[in-house]
Amino acid sequence: MSAVERQTAVPVDAEGLSALQRRTSAVLIASQILGGLGVATGIALAVVLAEDISGTESLAGLAPTATVTGTAVLSMPLAALMTARGRRPGLVLAYLIGALGAGLCVIAAAVGNFPLLLLGMAAFGAASSANLQARFAAADLAEPQRRARAISNVVWATTIGAVLGPNIAAPAGRSVSGLGIPETAGPFLWASGVFLLSALLVAVLLRPDPLLTARALAPVEEQSAEARSIRAGLAAVRASARARLALVTVAVSHTAMVSVMSMTPVDLDHHGASIDLIGLVISGHIAGMYAFSPIMGRLSDRFGRFSVIGLAVGLLACAALLAGTAGGSHWQSAAGLFLLGLGWSAGLVSGSALLTDSVPQPARAAAQGLSDLTMNASAGVGGAAAGLIVAQAGYGWLNLIAACLLLPLGALALFTRGRRRAGSSISEEQRESESPLDTDS
Numbered sequence: 001m002s003a004v005e006r007q008t009a010v011p012v013d014a015e016g017l018s019a020l021q022r023r024t025s026a027v028l029i030a031s032q033i034l035g036g037l038g039v040a041t042g043i044a045l046a047v048v049l050a051e052d053i054s055g056t057e058s059l060a061g062l063a064p065t066a067t068v069t070g071t072a073v074l075s076m077p078l079a080a081l082m083t084a085r086g087r088r089p090g091l092v093l094a095y096l097i098g099a100l101g102a103g104l105c106v107i108a109a110a111v112g113n114f115p116l117l118l119l120g121m122a123a124f125g126a127a128s129s130a131n132l133q134a135r136f137a138a139a140d141l142a143e144p145q146r147r148a149r150a151i152s153n154v155v156w157a158t159t160i161g162a163v164l165g166p167n168i169a170a171p172a173g174r175s176v177s178g179l180g181i182p183e184t185a186g187p188f189l190w191a192s193g194v195f196l197l198s199a200l201l202v203a204v205l206l207r208p209d210p211l212l213t214a215r216a217l218a219p220v221e222e223q224s225a226e227a228r229s230i231r232a233g234l235a236a237v238r239a240s241a242r243a244r245l246a247l248v249t250v251a252v253s254h255t256a257m258v259s260v261m262s263m264t265p266v267d268l269d270h271h272g273a274s275i276d277l278i279g280l281v282i283s284g285h286i287a288g289m290y291a292f293s294p295i296m297g298r299l300s301d302r303f304g305r306f307s308v309i310g311l312a313v314g315l316l317a318c319a320a321l322l323a324g325t326a327g328g329s330h331w332q333s334a335a336g337l338f339l340l341g342l343g344w345s346a347g348l349v350s351g352s353a354l355l356t357d358s359v360p361q362p363a364r365a366a367a368q369g370l371s372d373l374t375m376n377a378s379a380g381v382g383g384a385a386a387g388l389i390v391a392q393a394g395y396g397w398l399n400l401i402a403a404c405l406l407l408p409l410g411a412l413a414l415f416t417r418g419r420r421r422a423g424s425s426i427s428e429e430q431r432e433s434e435s436p437l438d439t440d441s
Helices: 003-008 015-043 046-054 064-086 087-111 114-139 144-167 169-174 183-205 208-215 230-239 240-271 277-289 293-303 305-324 332-356 361-392 395-404 406-422 426-431
Strands: none
Touching: 003 087, 003 183, 015 046, 015 087, 015 114, 015 144, 015 183, 015 208, 015 277, 015 426, 046 064, 046 087, 046 114, 046 144, 046 183, 046 240, 064 087, 064 114, 064 426, 087 114, 114 144, 114 183, 114 208, 114 332, 114 361, 144 183, 144 277, 144 332, 169 183, 208 305, 230 240, 230 361, 240 277, 240 305, 240 332, 240 361, 240 406, 277 293, 293 305, 293 332, 305 332, 305 395, 305 406, 305 426, 332 361, 361 395, 395 406
């Protein structure tokens, strides 16, 4: 064990482990409320701000693309930092970078500089990375049969800030009107302050570090630096069909969600929706993403990861149908966006739990970083293409293409589940730990 681990990890007996898990979850939930508020407040009008600065709809999609690209680019460095020093330093650094990015967005809006806006949005994505990594921190000390619920509870905590964020975007914009800053940039100024609070909360209260504590409780043979290296994480994912399915699940769910969600405000604006109405629709979408995640966690623990992956595919397909055919019907757009968030929640929770189940404990931080890199890189491509698709073909075609992404995911899930039931990969099953309540085993 390294010097950092000896200083940070605190020995915990079986009786104290449950209390420590509750304390860790409480701190992560508090940070998620703040982090979700900051991300949602800024991202609510990101596309509109980008369109105002660039002067063209086809470039508007680059704003959320820059955000998910920044999240993707930072995923592996943050995973490497967490692997070496624990969850706390990685989460604190991510929130600080996010605060810096939000500040750059405000400056870009004030001077009308589109490249600077994209740079700021990329750094802003670090806060999204912190919010995503927090779900894995919640699983570090969780029992296998409650792992999906531990993940989903932290995802749920984002609901409070994320639903409130879009609705305070307009007041946040008006609050900077006397400062020479465009109203659409006001939410980013607020987001910067919120991210600083999140960083302070994690730095002070996330002690002992959950990842370092989990390592301290692991067998001695699993505590070597080589076993928890980035290379070991990549090897663990390559060796497991279930881990590969988990990566595809979170990547496809996130790509479909980001692509459709990012262009929905533009489509609603074209059909006469006000900023306040756009905020309500996005709030409903975010409620679908986060508010029902505990249900997805319990379903995943009770009926198995594969069943909830199938549910995700069905929900996302229905969302694409409703949103893509809504036209000027704002209520149908709202319903489609709500189901889009619900499908994303099912895919993220079940995929994250399946990935954690499927790789050895020492390699999990690296594998989880790879998961976030994959999902955000894929979503970055989807977000960039979304603006071009809407400009050239229309919002309906964007939803059709998003639905088509679900076909290979569904096929892979059926194939992987079939292999397990046929018993064709005995050696792999011996390597993979799984919740005793997972009926897919």
